[in-house]
Amino acid sequence: MTDRKVFFDSLTKSIDEVLKSKKNRDDKLKTVCRLLKENVPHYNWVGFYLVDKKKQNELVLGPFEGEPTEHVRIAFGKGICGQAAKLEKTFLIQDVSKETNYLSCSANVKSEIVVPIFKNRRIAGELDIDSHALSPFTKEDKTFLKKIAEMTSELF
Numbered sequence: 001m002t003d004r005k006v007f008f009d010s011l012t013k014s015i016d017e018v019l020k021s022k023k024n025r026d027d028k029l030k031t032v033c034r035l036l037k038e039n040v041p042h043y044n045w046v047g048f049y050l051v052d053k054k055k056q057n058e059l060v061l062g063p064f065e066g067e068p069t070e071h072v073r074i075a076f077g078k079g080i081c082g083q084a085a086k087l088e089k090t091f092l093i094q095d096v097s098k099e100t101n102y103l104s105c106s107a108n109v110k111s112e113i114v115v116p117i118f119k120n121r122r123i124a125g126e127l128d129i130d131s132h133a134l135s136p137f138t139k140e141d142k143t144f145l146k147k148i149a150e151m152t153s154e155l156f
Helices: 004-019 025-039 079-087 139-155
Strands: 045-051 058-065 073-075 091-093 111-119 122-131
Touching (some): 004 025, 004 139, 025 045, 045 079, 058 079, 073 079, 079 111, 079 122, 111 139
Antiparallel strands (some): 058 073, 091 111, 111 122
């Protein structure tokens, strides 16, 4: 990937086509996960967490691509995902071993980025990406993933 911005712009167009398709919500989200995981070498696990509509302070695992995780429910404030939900902000962690409030999904995970998804200015879910590399995420990744979170918000 010599020019990440050009690459990410192209991938954004592919994701936009998926979101405009006639597929149901979960199929669209699963396809977005697959496109991200298959096309970005340092995205080793890609998934969506959705805010539990009943509890409102817990995330529930939605569609994902990658190794199964035991973290199918995460309370707001717990782990990187829970912190991102509670504080309603993006967390970019280049080295998860330095985090005290990290929920390990796999010994292979070295870094993580979590981007909140908002619907009607309220947190509705998150896009979570794990990488097996240290410090792989750039400002282009962050900008790109915020755009994808914004695009998928219509499904929440």
